Amino acid sequence: MSETPETTALRNHSAHWGVFRAGWADGRLVVQPHPGDPDPSPILKNFPDALHHRARIARPMVRRGWLERGPGPDRRRGRDEFVEMGWDEVLDLLAGELRRVKEAHGAEAVFGGSYGWSSAGRFHHAQSQVHRFLNTSIGGYVRSVNSYSAGASAVIMPHFIGPFDAVARRGVTWTQVVAHTDTVLAFGGMALKNSAVASGGVSKHIERDSMRRARERGARFINISPLRSDLPEEAGAEWLPVVPGTDTALMLGMAHTLVREGLHDTGFLDRFCVGFPQFEHYLMGTSDGQPKDAAWAASICGVPADTIVALARRAAQGRTLVAMAHALQRAEHGEQPVWMGAVLAAMLGQIGLPGGGYAYALGALAHYGKQQNAVPIPTLPQGVNGVKNFIPVARISDMLLNPGAPFDYNGKRMHYADIKLVYWAGGNPFHHHQDLNRLREAFARVDTLVVHETAWTATARHADIVLPCTMTLEREDIGAAATDPLMVAMHRLAEPFGEARDDYAIFAGLARRLGAEEAFTEGRDAAGWLRHLYARTQNALEAKGLYAPDFDTFFREGELTLPQEEDDGGIVGRFRRDPDGAPLPTPSGKVEICSETVAGFGYDDCPGHPAWLPPEEVPDARHSLRLVANQPYTKLHSQLDFGAYSAGEKRRGREVARLHPAEAAARGIADGDIVRLFNDRGACLASAALTEDVMPGVVQLPTGAWYDPADASEERPLCVHGNPNVLTRDVGTSRLAQGCTGQLTVVEVERFEGNLPPIQAFEPPVPAVRA
Numbered sequence: 099m100s101e102t103p104e105t106t107a108l109r110n111h112s113a114h115w116g117v118f119r120a121g122w123a124d125g126r127l128v129v130q131p132h133p134g135d136p137d138p139s140p141i142l143k144n145f146p147d148a149l150h151h152r153a154r155i156a157r158p159m160v161r162r163g164w165l166e167r168g169p170g171p172d173r174r175r176g177r178d179e180f181v182e183m184g185w186d187e188v189l190d191l192l193a194g195e196l197r198r199v200k201e202a203h204g205a206e207a208v209f210g211g212s213y214g215w216s217s218a219g220r221f222h223h224a225q226s227q228v229h230r231f232l233n234t235s236i237g238g239y240v241r242s243v244n245s246y247s248a249g250a251s252a253v254i255m256p257h258f259i260g261p262f263d264a265v266a267r268r269g270v271t272w273t274q275v276v277a278h279t280d281t282v283l284a285f286g287g288m289a290l291k292n293s294a295v296a297s298g299g300v301s302k303h304i305e306r307d308s309m310r311r312a313r314e315r316g317a318r319f320i321n322i323s324p325l326r327s328d329l330p331e332e333a334g335a336e337w338l339p340v341v342p343g344t345d346t347a348l349m350l351g352m353a354h355t356l357v358r359e360g361l362h363d364t365g366f367l368d369r370f371c372v373g374f375p376q377f378e379h380y381l382m383g384t385s386d387g388q389p390k391d392a393a394w395a396a397s398i399c400g401v402p403a404d405t406i407v408a409l410a411r412r413a414a415q416g417r418t419l420v421a422m423a424h425a426l427q428r429a430e431h432g433e434q435p436v437w438m439g440a441v442l443a444a445m446l447g448q449i450g451l452p453g454g455g456y457a458y459a460l461g462a463l464a465h466y467g468k469q470q471n472a473v474p475i476p477t478l479p480q481g482v483n484g485v486k487n488f489i490p491v492a493r494i495s496d497m498l499l500n501p502g503a504p505f506d507y508n509g510k511r512m513h514y515a516d517i518k519l520v521y522w523a524g525g526n527p528f529h530h531h532q533d534l535n536r537l538r539e540a541f542a543r544v545d546t547l548v549v550h551e552t553a554w555t556a557t558a559r560h561a562d563i564v565l566p567c568t569m570t571l572e573r574e575d576i577g578a579a580a581t582d583p584l585m586v587a588m589h590r591l592a593e594p595f596g597e598a599r600d601d602y603a604i605f606a607g608l609a610r611r612l613g614a615e616e617a618f619t620e621g622r623d624a625a626g627w628l629r630h631l632y633a634r635t636q637n638a639l640e641a642k643g644l645y646a647p648d649f650d651t652f653f654r655e656g657e658l659t660l661p662q663e664e665d666d667g668g669i670v671g672r673f674r675r676d677p678d679g680a681p682l683p684t685p686s687g688k689v690e691i692c693s694e695t696v697a698g699f700g701y702d703d704c705p706g707h708p709a710w711l712p713p714e715e716v717p718d719a720r721h722s723l724r725l726v727a728n729q730p731y732t733k734l735h736s737q738l739d740f741g742a743y744s745a746g747e748k749r750r751g752r753e754v755a756r757l758h759p760a761e762a763a764a765r766g767i768a769d770g771d772i773v774r775l776f777n778d779r780g781a782c783l784a785s786a787a788l789t790e791d792v793m794p795g796v797v798q799l800p801t802g803a804w805y806d807p808a809d810a811s812e813e814r815p816l817c818v819h820g821n822p823n824v825l826t827r828d829v830g831t832s833r834l835a836q837g838c839t840g841q842l843t844v845v846e847v848e849r850f851e852g853n854l855p856p857i858q859a860f861e862p863p864v865p866a867v868r869a
């Protein structure tokens with residue numbers, strides 16, 4: 099393996115979980131948070147062991163069955179052996195396969211959505227790289243739209259208030275909360291583990307201190323969530339446990355109370371909103387005979403009726419912020435709480451006031467509640483995609499399993515493409531997608547699956563062609579996010595692992611073989627691209643008359659502080675100050691409590707105003723617990739799951755599942771027992787932790803543990819490591835958004851009695867001898 103230097107100075111680098119400084123001391127990588135970060139994330143501790151971990155991929159590998167029999171559907175994906183291959187040979191082979199698929203089926207047979215977070219550098223951003231490569235070299239690809247993060251909200255928000263980014267990312271800021279908010283109704287909480295992260299990096303983690311300062315001024319935080327830990331101690335929060343998936347009913351109960359007690363702001367509803375009178379019929383039950391009163395809500399959401407009434411009264415006093423975590427909409431009918439939260443805020447009359455109204459995803463990531471940079475950051479241009487077909491991102495298995503089948507999306511009837519080749523770089527569908535046994539079937543249907551990875555994730559193990567790529571510490575890049583003023587020079591800290599190459603170098607080699615080298619590279623090497631992309635920011639700084647160092651100076655200085663826009667509340671704040679001059683970009687120009695557009699789609703699973711729609715999936719005699727499969731606090735998604743911090747928080751090598759002592763006692767489970775979580779879709783093991791911080795009726799198992807089948811040859815193997823996506827359901831939020839519903843499902847939990855199977859997720863496959 100590659101040599102490591104003995105001792106070097108510390109130099110800047112950046113990850114999605116923070117800006118840091120790293121160097122070598124006595125042959126060991128030293129990682130220190132950036133001195134300007136008041137509250138750095140412990141996820142940084144995953145780095146030192148990662149560089150040379152045995153789970154890294156050292157050489158290109160090709161699946162034996164694919165090599166011997168050629169491309170085609172194959173159930174052995176994920177169960178087969180791999181053979182090693184040199185770079186020239188593997189790139190020739192892959193270029194030939196891309197040419198074959200393009201000639202026989204066209205670029206519309208290639209799925210290049212390649213969803214995933216990859217790494218923080220803006221040039222070596224794998225998703226941008228793969229998109230640019232497919233556009234310039236084979237004319238395009240079937241893409242995916244929206245995200246696993248905000249699948250439902252990204253589609254519903256433009257219908258009732260405005261574009262997702264404009265509302266969520268340029269709305270209520272932490273500065274406003276510190277100065278103005280009296281009550282924060284935090285639906286889904288604002289866990290600090292979540293705001294540890296922002297794509298492109300984060301230089302200052304300000305959330306903990308912002309909550310502390312708001313509280314010291316007298317603000318009250320209310321944590322409306324199945325987990326007490328969803329707000330930090332600094333917030334001094336009151337915990338209101340709510341049955342997962344029922345927030346819409348709770349908010350309706352509050353809204354009903356506001357009307358009954360005359361506490362709703364009719365002036366605001368008349369002037370700034372449309373559709374309240376019609377919604378009011380539904381709310382009060384004159385349209386369907388069921389008043390959505392506090393007692394009705396209590397029977398659904400588990401919060402006592404008098405608590406709901408008190409909460410509504412409290413919300414009607416002072417400056418109140420209705421804050422909504424992403425998690426609420428990552429579930430069946432996920433559109434409803436997003437819309438209903440805005441309706442509640444509208445009824446309180448506070449939308450657009452500093453620190454009041456509606457905050458979507460504040461605290462869910464470090465992007466939110468910040469100001470925007472006033473100059474553009476570097477981004478790699480992706481070229482033009484000649485293929486029009488797309489899927490809402492979480493419909494991947496549906497597409498692969500049902501080529502040509504119709505589906506609904508946001509008022510349109512569409513058809514799934516017939517995919518022959520799937521190309522993934524920078525994402526891990528065996529982390530992000532639901533119902534992994536179904537995903538395995540879906541991947542068995544294609545001719546060829548290509549994966550670029552740094553490490554042997556389950557996605558890499560299911561590929562036909564596995565290309566090892568460098569990890570961020572092994573290359574130079576620029577770290578930047580549009581909501582963070584610090585642009586970071588990311589220095590190279592180590593030589594590439596084994597024979598790993600940059601994604602860019604791999605694509606350049608393929609583009610050359612496909613006769614598209616000039617189109618892909620524009621004659622630049624990686625260093626040339628960094629200078630080119632940096633120039634855009636430099637020029638914008640110069641145009642404003644600000645300090646605009648040249649690239650070499652920026653890199654030598656290690657960072658550059660960018661100017662930011664003023665905190666004016668974005669489109670919602672401007673609308674509040676001037677409703678006629680700055681209307682919202684909705685059909686009416688106002689907040690749409692009822693949307694004729696959405697009603698016109700005729701979807702029974704997403705009607706024309708927010709409504710309580712009972713979920714299809716509810717606990718029953720066989721599966722009596724609700725599973726909350728939320729984000730992990732020891733890592734970002736599945737990244738560096740083998741790192742020291744992530745590994746150190748596991749127990750007996752497994753992910754930890756938390757549940758209430760009463761639920762554990764009812765099942766004969768003791769703290770530290772290995773338990774089996776199961777439903778009809780699959781099963782996994784985890785270590786049980788007993789805590790009263792999880793409400794009864796709920797078990798929480800975070801995402802992130804690498805999928806680790808005990809016996810990959812089985813149809814529904816037991817995941818021995820604790821990946822909750824073997825349990826989750828692969829259905830869209832509704833026909834409107836078709837978003838991911840992975841946050842919640844229904845399971846049973848029992849003590850695991852058998853011999854404990856070993857963890858194999860981090861053991862690389864042993865190369866087979868080539869026939």
Ligand SMILES: Nc1nc2c(c(=O)[nH]1)N[C@H]1C(S)=C(S)[C@@H](COP(=O)(O)OP(=O)(O)OC[C@H]3O[C@@H](n4cnc5c(=O)[nH]c(N)nc54)[C@H](O)[C@@H]3O)O[C@H]1N2
Nearest residue numbers: 214215216224246247524525526530550727735736737840
């Ligand atoms: N059940 C359930 N499932 C969920 C969620 C949930 O709440 N519940 N949340 C969802 C959400 S919000 C999200 S965003 C997704 C996240 O899902 P992903 O973004 O797919 O997860 P990551 O682990 O970040 O995957 C990134 C992969 O890129 C690799 N990588 C890193 N750097 C590079 C590079 O330079 N080049 C290449 N080629 N690869 C690189 C990493 O090793 C890793 O395997 O998960 C979703 N899944």
Ligand SMILES: Nc1nc2c(c(=O)[nH]1)N[C@H]1C(S)=C(S)[C@@H](COP(=O)(O)OP(=O)(O)OC[C@H]3O[C@@H](n4cnc5c(=O)[nH]c(N)nc54)[C@H](O)[C@@H]3O)O[C@H]1N2
Nearest residue numbers: 247286291292295322342343423424425462728729734735
């Ligand atoms: N450390 C770390 N931070 C991360 C990530 C990570 O992987 N690791 N991922 C990042 C990404 S890509 C994203 S999109 C964001 C995701 O942001 P979110 O989706 O908001 O994060 P989660 O942790 O999945 O969920 C937040 C909390 O919502 C609660 N919750 C779940 N269901 C319900 C419900 O029905 N009602 C109510 N009231 N509460 C509910 C859960 O208790 C959970 O802890 O996090 C980001 N931050």
Ligand SMILES: [Mo]
Nearest residue numbers: 245246247248
């Ligand atoms: Mo996400």
